[in-house]
Amino acid sequence: MTISPPDLRINPDTEETALLDFRRRRNRRRLVARILVPLLVLAVVAAGTYLVGFSSVLAVKSVRIAGEKELTSTEIAQVAAVPVGAPMARTDVAAIRQRVAGMKEVESASISRKWPNTVAITVKERTPLFAVADGTSVLLVDRFGVGFRTVSSAGKLPKAAVPADNRAVLVSVGIVVSALPASLQHKVERIRATTKDSITLELTDGDTVFWGSDEQSDLKAQVLVPLLKQKGTRYDVSAPGNPAIR
Numbered sequence: 001m002t003i004s005p006p007d008l009r010i011n012p013d014t015e016e017t018a019l020l021d022f023r024r025r026r027n028r029r030r031l032v033a034r035i036l037v038p039l040l041v042l043a044v045v046a047a048g049t050y051l052v053g054f055s056s057v058l059a060v061k062s063v064r065i066a067g068e069k070e071l072t073s074t075e076i077a078q079v080a081a082v083p084v085g086a087p088m089a090r091t092d093v094a095a096i097r098q099r100v101a102g103m104k105e106v107e108s109a110s111i112s113r114k115w116p117n118t119v120a121i122t123v124k125e126r127t128p129l130f131a132v133a134d135g136t137s138v139l140l141v142d143r144f145g146v147g148f149r150t151v152s153s154a155g156k157l158p159k160a161a162v163p164a165d166n167r168a169v170l171v172s173v174g175i176v177v178s179a180l181p182a183s184l185q186h187k188v189e190r191i192r193a194t195t196k197d198s199i200t201l202e203l204t205d206g207d208t209v210f211w212g213s214d215e216q217s218d219l220k221a222q223v224l225v226p227l228l229k230q231k232g233t234r235y236d237v238s239a240p241g242n243p244a245i246r
Contacts, residue, residue, distance in 0.1 A: 058088050061117035069125050070149070071105050079103055080111075082119050091119060104148040129177050130158045130191060132170070139164050143178045145171030158188040172196035172214040179217035184225065212238030 063082045065073040080100050083091060093111040100109040100121060107126045114120050128140035131154035132147065138154045139147040145167060158177060162169045173191055176199055180188065190202040201209040207228070211220060220237040227235055232245035 058116050060084050060086055060088055060091055060119055062119075064114070064118055064120045065123070066120070067123040067125065071103070071123070071125060076100060076103070076121060076123060080121055082121075088113050088115065088117065088119075093119070096121070104146075107142065107144075128157055129174060130154075130160050132160050132162060132164045134164050141170055141174065143174045145169075145174040156186065158185065158191055160191040160193070162191070162193050169193050169196050172199060175214040176201075176211055176217050179221040181221065181225065184221065184228075207233050207235065210234070210236045210238055216240055 060082060061084065063077055063080065063084070065076050065080075068076060079102075080096050082096055091113070093113065096119070097109050097111040100106060100111070100123060105125050106123050108124045110122045112120045112122075126140075126142040126144075126146060126148045128149070129143050130141055131138040131151075132141055133139075134147075134150055137150045137152055138159070140149045140151060140154075140157070141147045141160070147164060147170065160170075160173050162173060164170075173193060177185060177188070177191070187203045187205070188201050189204045191199065192202065193199040197213040199211040199214070201211060203209065209224060211217075219240045223240045223243050224235065224237050227237065227243055227245065230245055234246040236244040236246075
């Protein structure tokens with residue numbers, strides 16, 4: 001008995017139908033992917049936006065302050081007015097910096113977000129360089145000529161006999177005192193100036209130095225150091241290239 005092998009020929013109609021079904025399923029998957037992927041991305045973005053910008057998960061929970069010396073952290077925090085509980089991302093750090101930098105005692109301020117929940121404030125307070133009489137008290141002035149604190153005594157700071165409201169003269173005096181080395185700053189007892197071009201230093205030993213304007217102050221300070229070692233009571237460095245002693 002002879003057994004015939006099975007007929008392995010593929011029906012062209014069946015093959016074409018299967019191919020069409022495959023293509024339909026593939027196109028359906030692609031269509032679903034085109035719809036779902038953007039929706040998923042949109043959902044992720046919306047969730048992220050809510051988490052960062054609106055939820056309490058990333059809200060301000062603490063304020064960290066550094067750099068304070070004469071000021072207290074409480075004083076700085078009150079002026080900063082950081083909105084605790086507000087979302088970190090929507091906290092206006094520029095406005096906070098402007099408020100803190102506006103304090104008279106503050107020379108500069110920086111504000112930063114420390115994720116997830118902290119706003120950090122770092123201040124640099126003004127350093128008194130000289131003092132100006134202000135009624136029965138004295139006004140401390142920094143190197144920029146900014147008067148920032150009234151106290152009862154100038155201590156060891158040089159005292160400037162200039163109007164407390166004459167900003168131009170205060171700025172010039174600040175430039176001059178800043179140029180002096182520490183060894184000379186301690187020897188200056190009083191600074192007199194009716195204008196910013198007539199600055200005179202009165203030293204603790206009774207000698208005087210006519211400085212003139214604040215121009216070339218660094219050079220004038222360099223010239224004055226060896227000049228004071230020469231005998232005299234009145235020194236003139238207003239023209240540093242041609243100093244004089246009397």
